[in-house]
Amino acid sequence: METYFLRLQRGAIVDSHRERNTLAVLTRSTNDILGSLNKPQQEAVTHEGSPLLVLAGAGSGKTRVLTHRIAYWIASGRVEPWQVLAVTFTNKAAREMKRRLEGLIGPDAQSMHVGTFHRMCLLWLRREVAKIDRGPNFSIFDESDQNSLVKKLLAQMGFQKDPDVSPARCLQWISGRKNRLIGPGEPVEEEDSFDRNVINELYPKYQESLRNANALDFDDLIRGAVELFRKDSNTRDKYSRRYCHILVDEYQDTNYAQAELVRLLAGDGENLCVVGDEDQSIFGWRGAEIRNVLEFGDAFSNMTVIRLEENYRSKQKILDAANSVIRNNRQRLGKDLWAARGAGGEVHLETCRSDLEEASRVVGEIRQCCADGDISFREIAILYRTHSQSRLFEDELRRNRVPYVVIGGRKFYDRKEIKVAIAYLKILVNPSDSIALARILNVPNRGIGQRSLEALNAHADHRSLTLFGALDEAGDVPGLTSRAKNAVVAFVGMIEGLQEDSHTLPVAELVNEVLDRSGYWSYLEKEGTREARDRLANLEEFVSAATEYDESDSEEKSLANFLQELALLTGVDLAPEEEGSVNLMTVHNAKGLEFPVVFLVGIEDGLLPHINSSETEKEYEEERRLCYVAMTRAMDRLYLTWAQRRSLFGSIRERDPSPFLFELPDEIIESGREEADFEDSPDEPASDSSGKEMDFRVGDLVRHGKFGMGTILYTSGKGDKLKVSVKFDGDGRRRDLVVKYAPLERV
DNA sequence: AGCTAAAATGTTTTT
DNA sequence: CATTTTAGCT
Numbered sequence: 001m002e003t004y005f006l007r008l009q010r011g012a013i014v015d016s017h018r019e020r021n022t023l024a025v026l027t028r029s030t031n032d033i034l035g036s037l038n039k040p041q042q043e044a045v046t047h048e049g050s051p052l053l054v055l056a057g058a059g060s061g062k063t064r065v066l067t068h069r070i071a072y073w074i075a076s077g078r079v080e081p082w083q084v085l086a087v088t089f090t091n092k093a094a095r096e097m098k099r100r101l102e103g104l105i106g107p108d109a110q111s112m113h114v115g116t117f118h119r120m121c122l123l124w125l126r127r128e129v130a131k132i133d134r135g136p137n138f139s140i141f142d143e144s145d146q147n148s149l150v151k152k153l154l155a156q157m158g159f160q161k162d163p164d165v166s167p168a169r170c171l172q173w174i175s176g177r178k179n180r181l182i183g184p185g186e187p188v189e190e191e192d193s194f195d196r197n198v199i200n201e202l203y204p205k206y207q208e209s210l211r212n213a214n215a216l217d218f219d220d221l222i223r224g225a226v227e228l229f230r231k232d233s234n235t236r237d238k239y240s241r242r243y244c245h246i247l248v249d250e251y252q253d254t255n256y257a258q259a260e261l262v263r264l265l266a267g268d269g270e271n272l273c274v275v276g277d278e279d280q281s282i283f284g285w286r287g288a289e290i291r292n293v294l295e296f297g298d299a300f301s302n303m304t305v306i307r308l309e310e311n312y313r314s315k316q317k318i319l320d321a322a323n324s325v326i327r328n329n330r331q332r333l334g335k336d337l338w339a340a341r342g343a344g345g346e347v348h349l350e351t352c353r354s355d356l357e358e359a360s361r362v363v364g365e366i367r368q369c370c371a372d373g374d375i376s377f378r379e380i381a382i383l384y385r386t387h388s389q390s391r392l393f394e395d396e397l398r399r400n401r402v403p404y405v406v407i408g409g410r411k412f413y414d415r416k417e418i419k420v421a422i423a424y425l426k427i428l429v430n431p432s433d434s435i436a437l438a439r440i441l442n443v444p445n446r447g448i449g450q451r452s453l454e455a456l457n458a459h460a461d462h463r464s465l466t467l468f469g470a471l472d473e474a475g476d477v478p479g480l481t482s483r484a485k486n487a488v489v490a491f492v493g494m495i496e497g498l499q500e501d502s503h504t505l506p507v508a509e510l511v512n513e514v515l516d517r518s519g520y521w522s523y524l525e526k527e528g529t530r531e532a533r534d535r536l537a538n539l540e541e542f543v544s545a546a547t548e549y550d551e552s553d554s555e556e557k558s559l560a561n562f563l564q565e566l567a568l569l570t571g572v573d574l575a576p577e578e579e580g581s582v583n584l585m586t587v588h589n590a591k592g593l594e595f596p597v598v599f600l601v602g603i604e605d606g607l608l609p610h611i612n613s614s615e616t617e618k619e620y621e622e623e624r625r626l627c628y629v630a631m632t633r634a635m636d637r638l639y640l641t642w643a644q645r646r647s648l649f650g651s652i653r654e655r656d657p658s659p660f661l662f663e664l665p666d667e668i669i670e671s672g673r674e675e676a677d678f679e680d681s682p683d684e685p686a687s688d689s690s691g692k693e694m695d696f697r698v699g700d701l702v703r704h705g706k707f708g709m710g711t712i713l714y715t716s717g718k719g720d721k722l723k724v725s726v727k728f729d730g731d732g733r734r735r736d737l738v739v740k741y742a743p744l745e746r747v
Numbered sequence: 748a749g750c751t752a753a754a755a756t757g758t759t760t761t762t
Numbered sequence: 763c764a765t766t767t768t769a770g771c772t
Contacts, residue, residue: 090762118762143761166757218762286761386759388763408761442748449748483748570762588760610759626760649758650763 029075033068033104037061044273044306045069048078051269051300053251053293055277057337058322058632059313059594062275066247067097069273070112071104073245082111085243085265089250091116091573093592097249113243117258118218118568121225125216126556126564128235132224137429137560139215140567144419145435146171146217153205157198165198173199174206178219179255179287181226184208212466214432222257229264240265250592251276251296255287259299269300278332280629282588284622285613290331311337311632313594315345318638322631325663329621337632346637349661349672355602355646359392362599362641363400366582369597369637377403381583381595383630385608389601390584397582405578407585413569417524417535418542422563424514427468427495428502429560434460434467444523447487455479456488468492494518507562508546515539587630598634603627603642605656627660640664640672701747709747 034042044054044065056062070086073079088094094115101109113120122140129136141149150167159165177199182188184204188196210217216224229236246266248254251274254262266272276293284290297303311319316339323336339345352358362382369375382393390406397404412418420443423436431437438457442448459477460470470477474488494517502510515521524532524539549562583595587608602608609623631638642657662669700712 116762221762283761285759388758391763445749447748451748481748568762586760607759612759622760647763 030072033072033075037064037068038310040306040308040310041065041068044308045072047273047304047306049270051266051296051303052273053296053303053305054273054275054308055293055305055333055335056275056308057277057311057335058280058629059311060308060337061312062249062277062308063093063097063100063592065308066249066273066275067100067104069247070101070245074105074108079245081105081108082113083242083244084112084114084247085120085245086112086114086247087117087120087249087262088114089116089253090592091119091568091570093249094119116568117254117261118221121221121261122564122568124225124228124239125221126561128228131232131235132228133211134216134224135214135430135432137214138564139213139426139430139433139436140221140564141210141213141215141217141435142567143171144414145215148435148438149209149213150202150206153202153209156205157201159198170199170202174203175219176287177203178217178223179257181223181257181260212432213434214430215435219257222255222261226257226261226264229261236264240267244271246272248272248274250280252278252281252290252293253283253288254292256289256292257287259289259292263299269303272300279326279329279335279625280591282591282622282626282629284618294331294333307335309335309337310340312340313635314632315339315341315636316343317345317347318631318634318636321347321638321664321668322628324665325624325631325660326628328663329624331618331621341635345634347664347668348637348639349664349668350639350641351657351672352641352643353645355392355643358601358641358643359396362393362601362639363396363402365599365639366397366402366597367400375597376580377582378580379596380599381585381590381593381597381633382599382601383585383587383590383633384601385587385610385626387586389607393584393601402582403578403580404582404584407583408570408589412538412541413566415535415538417520417539420520421511421515421539421542422566424498424518425511425559425563428499428510428514429558429563431468431495431499432466437467437471440518441491444519446491446519448484448491452480452484452488468495502559506550507559508543508550510559511543511546587626590633591629594633594635596635597637597639598630599639599641600627600630601641602646603640603658603661604646605658607646607655608658608660624660627658640668703745703747 034045037045038061041061041064044052045068054062054065056065066086070084074081074084086094086097088097098109098112098114101112101114113123115123125132125134126136129138139145147167150170154165154167154170177188184207188200210220229239243265246262248262253276262272262274263269274293274296278290278293281288281290281293292299297305314322314337319337319339326332327336350358350361352361366377366380369380370377382390384390384393387408394404394406413422420440423439426433426436427440438453441453455477456467456470456474458479459465459473460467463470463473465473471488471492474480474485474492477485480488498510498514498517501513505513521536521539524536546562549565550557554561554565587600606614608627609620613619613623631640640661642655642661644655645652646655647653661672701709702712703709
């Protein structure tokens, strides 16, 4: 609150200071700002007076448009920096945007509000905490906290052994409802009746537990902000008046709740600019609705649309390949990118015999690229669908002494020792956080085992206390051994002592104190194993992270704030910024990035598209977009690889190429076909049980009952599973057919 | 209570 | 295959 007003005042001072000497600066800088942009980009930057939807294809310079639009509006005196709200999808993108804005408009950029939806909502909820249903030091539950809680609740409901009711699935349903702003008590019509019944019971309990723990989950941050603005129009007005200039990046990845939040703040949307690309929507599984882009005009009726289709990143050949894949999606407005950088570029399709060969060929190619001299390691990325694919590449890179970084995966903060340290800290600021408390109550061992915990929990339930409240009454808890009682009393004393210190000590020192007095330091030191030594080292690193926070100049420094910020960090944010290393990451993590050389690996049926998301057309198209996003990361060279055999779940499986590969331009498919060493290509005509002739080869002319004449571009599988990709003369389209079922005949 | 070893289980993507 | 859960033992 105070800072908000301080900012208002500071803004006013800057304002009057500006009056006198802006004119000269102004004309020069607005020209500068527009000079480097193309026509539609300029339009997007200068557009004024109606809600603006920028449909920005991959590599079309959308971050440029966003930053320049902000800079232009500031330079031309329409808004002050502190009136700007820019929402991005990742913290990393926010940091990058801030950096660029500082370059454009100088230190004034500091006063802009640039961050993710979650980060911004956290900021508002903290400032208006008196108006929400939580105490000031609320915890933010991460995925594992949510998991522990749901597990506990499901056990209470008698579902602990039911394989159909996994905590993860339940959480997904709850999250789905929250993202659509459906409260715990509201009726829901969903087809899956079994799930519906469980969730209808679970959701209110879950929400009540969060409340009792003085905690919010990720989705609650958004929902909480929406509720705040809906309920209290004064607060809403305060913020919507403040943010005279609202920009939202990656709009195709926003969910219903986030879109509603934008609507609440932007009002009629006159000062709203959203940037999105329906072809790059890859977070549908998290509740993102492409609809927000496709139906932007419904929410903001007088909107203006500007399309950016000039791609500054990739050479034409790469775009051709990417375009020819994405063209097969039906859920799109439709656009074709063209390369400002002109013709050229390389696209290679490589068929590998095994996943091991895939790794060694990719690494071999990387060494080749870098030995030839014109490419450095940091300009190369290996992209995959799932984290688990990284291992083979890591091994192979290490063997070849090629430096690499794996980006994403939250590994550091997921480590047990770090979670323990964080759980201790959480309890100091928010003793109601029973999930954190249960996690460390007996770490290191102090003789309060499972049975004692159960007794304490039961007592807490019975007397409507938090778990910590029950600890306080240890003496009255039935079923607690006297040894456990003593241990609990000592524990409570320790926590209370630490709580006192938490008001005075900086975070880093407090962490030290916590680890010291809890006995965790000495417990690990006594262990003496290599594992324990690793843990100690990780904790040291955690302490230095805390030191960094203490020394940073963020405005509302406190332990609670430190913990809340920590909760919003992701693997991408934590990636070591190592220059000179090959980059390994999932396609999802690669969004927004670009590399001169890209290897997209594991393009197999079941992996990309992933087996769990190819049921519905909606899911399948999202997988295709994933493929598209990956391909459009490449600037000069794109390698597409797949393996005919891959070890999965511990056993080696035969693999089919991804259907998306058949959608590539013919010459790329041909090149992949030439390189392939098909051990299983049939030497003699095979036939299935019905005796139908099954001899189909690449290049064969075929006739189809419905589609007419066509040419075989690719074959895969064998016997009953023989599939062919046929390009039909009639409409020039390519279709994948299973020979056994298709009315197909060789000519 | 707590440790170790064996068994089961689950594996997509992330703010 | 790798992580988590459980059973059996001390």
